[in-house]
Amino acid sequence: MTETRPRLRKSPYPLWFFIPAAIVYGVLFLVPTVSSLWFSLTRWDLSTAEFIGLENFQQFFSEPFLVKGLVNTLIYAVTTSGLKTVCGLLLAVLLTSNIFARGFLRTLVFFPVLVSTIGIGITFTVMMHPTKGIINVTLETLGIPGPGWLTDPGLALFSVALVDLWKGVGLATLIFIAGLAAISPDYYEAARIDGATRLQQFFRITLPLVRPATITVVTLSLIGGLRSFDLIWAMTRGGPGFSSDVIASVIYKQYQAGFYGLSTAGNVILFALIAAIILPLTLWFNRRGVEE
C-alpha cells in the first residue's frame, strides 16, 4: 500500500502530458455539467437567466406526470434490460453451438442494431396500427382480435419495450458470444467426462464464467433503458395521453415548450437517478467479483 505513492512520483511522464486530456475533459464534460447545474436553478430563456433557487426542482416534482414518468422509466429500463440479458444469453448459447447457418443467423440477430432507431420506430408504428397494421391484420385472419398495441394506455409502454428488445438484443448477444468464446473448452470436456448434463453445464459452467459479459450487458442496457428516448418518441410521443412518458420525454416536452431552466433541472434529476442506480449496482457487481 505504501508502494503506490513513490511509484506515482517516479512516473516517467511529466504532469503537462495530462493537459490535453484535461482540456478535452473539461470543455466537453466539466463545463457543461457545472453550467447545467447552474441553469437548473434559473428561469432561462436562452438569452437571460434569472436565479430562482430550487423552484424548478419543486415544479418538476409537482409535475403530475413526473411520478408516472419516473415509474415508467424504471419499468421500461428493468423490462428491456432483463429481457435483453435473458434473450441475449440464450441466443448467444444457441449461436455458439453447432447449428445450421450459424454465420447467417448471427448476422440476422445483429442486423437490427445497425438500423436507425427512428426508422425502426416508424416501421413498427405502421405495423402496430390497430386496424391496418400487419400484426393485427395477421392476428385477425387467425381469428384473434389484436389489441391496440400503441393506442391502449396499458400496453403502449410494453409494446415499445418489445421493439427495443428486438432492436437491442443483437448487441447483447454479441457481447455474450465474446464472453462465451473466452470460456476454455476444457471445462466442458471435464464436465462431460464427469457426466454432467447440458443443463448442468449451462448452470454450473457457462453462467458463472460468462459473468463479466452479463455485468456489461446489464449495466449498458440499464443505462440505455433509463435514458431511452428516441424509440419512445418515434412510436408514441409519450402517449396516449401521458401513459408511456418516461423522464427523458417529459424533459423533452419542457424543452419544446421553451422552459429551458425547467428541462435542465429535469436533466439533472435524470443524471442523479442514473448515478443513484448504476453506481451501487456496479459497486455490488465488482465486490462480488472480487469475493469470488
Add this chain to the structure above:
Amino acid sequence: MTHPIKCILAGASAFLALVAASPSQAETTLSFLIDNNPDTVAAAEALVAAYQAKAPDVTIEIEQRPGGGEGDNIIKTRLATGEMSDVFLYNSGSLLQALKPTQTLVDLSGLSSQAKVDEGFKAVVRADGKVYGVPFGTAMAGGILYNRKIYQDLGLSVPKTWADFMANNAKVKASGKVAVAQTYRDTWTSQLFVLADYYNLHAAVPNFAADYTANKAKYAETPAAMKGFERLKDVHDAGLMNEDFGAASYDDGLRMVSTGEAAHYPMLSFAVSALKQNYPENLADVGFFAQPGDDAAINGLTVWMPPALYIPTSSQHAEETRKFVDFAGSVEGCKVMVETNAVQGPSLVDGCDLPADVPPAIKDMLPYFEAKDKTTPALEFVSPVKGPALEQITVEVGSGIRQPAEAAKLYDDDVRKQAKQLGLPNW
C-alpha cells in the same frame, strides 16, 4: 510543368476579377426563414418571385425549418444566439410574446403597408404599443368540417346547438358511417373541441380571458370553460368516432371527411389548403360550421390569426428587409399569396379581396365575419397563457382515459407552470 501554373494564374486572375467586380453590382442577399409546410413554401416562393421582379438587385434565399415544437426551438435558439435570418415567419399571439419582441425584433409600426392592415391583426403582433409583424396569409377559424354529401343524403341541416349536433351524429352513426373523425396520432388535432369552443365560453363569460391571465379564473372552476372537455367526452362516450382514432393521422382525418367516410372533423380552416392539395376532387363536398354551443342564438366562430413576418434586430440588412416586408404586407403582396394557395378565411389587408371561386368550406365561414359579434379571436391570441400539455390532456379525455373535471384541473396546473415560466405577475 507550365500547364498547372497557367491554370493557377488564370484561376487567380478570374478570382481577382470577381472580387473586384462584386462591390460595384451592389447586390444584397437576404435570408428568409419559413416552415416547411408545402402551402407556406408555395406562398413564400410566389412572394419572393414577385418582389424580385420589382427589385432585381435583391436576392432572397428561402430557408426551411420544421413546424411544431421543434420549429419553435429553432426560432428561439437562433434568435438567442444572434443567428437568425434577415426575415422570418412565425406565429402571432401568445407564441410571439414568448420571443420577447421588444428586445429581439425590429419595430415595423412605421411601414406604409400597415395603414391597410386589419386592426385585429395588429393587436396580436403588438408589444408595448409597437407593431412587430405583417400578416402572412389570411385569417382562419376553428370549427367543424363536415361532408356535405352525407348531410344531403341523410337530410341533415347544419346544427346550431350541441344537442342538434349530437342528434346529427346519431343519425350518421345509424347510417353506418363514422360520425366524428378523430386523429390522435397527431395529438394537436385533439384540442379542437376545447379551443374552438372559446366563442361559446367568451359569450358566457366575457371577462374570462382577462381573469384567466390574471390568475383569477380557472378552467376547472368555470362551468362554461369545462364544456369543451365535456364535449370531447360526449363524443367518445357515444361511440361516434372512427375505430382507429388513437392511431389515425391528420391526413386520415382529412381523407375521411372529404371522401365521405366520416361526416365531421373538428379542425382549423387552414385544412382547406391541404384538402385542395391532397383531395382536390372532393374539395366541393366539404363544408364548415362553427362549434355549436348550448344556445342557438349564440352561434359564432373562434378565429385564429395567421402567422406574421418579422425582422430580428440582428439583421445586417434591416433597410432592404423592411422594403421586402412592406411589400409582403401590402395589398399587392397579399394578392400574390391569396392567388397562390387556397384561401383559409378573410383577408386581413384592406383592399385585398378574395377570389370569387373560394371553396365551399370558406364560403360557409364568411357570413360569420360579415355579421357583427359573430367572431372572437381564440384564447391564445388574447391571453399569453396556454399550457403546453393541453394536447395530451385532450387525447386522454377524448380516449376515455380521464374525466373532464380532472382534466380541467390538470390543465390548470399546466397553465400555472407556463405562467410562472413566463414570469407573469400574480402567479
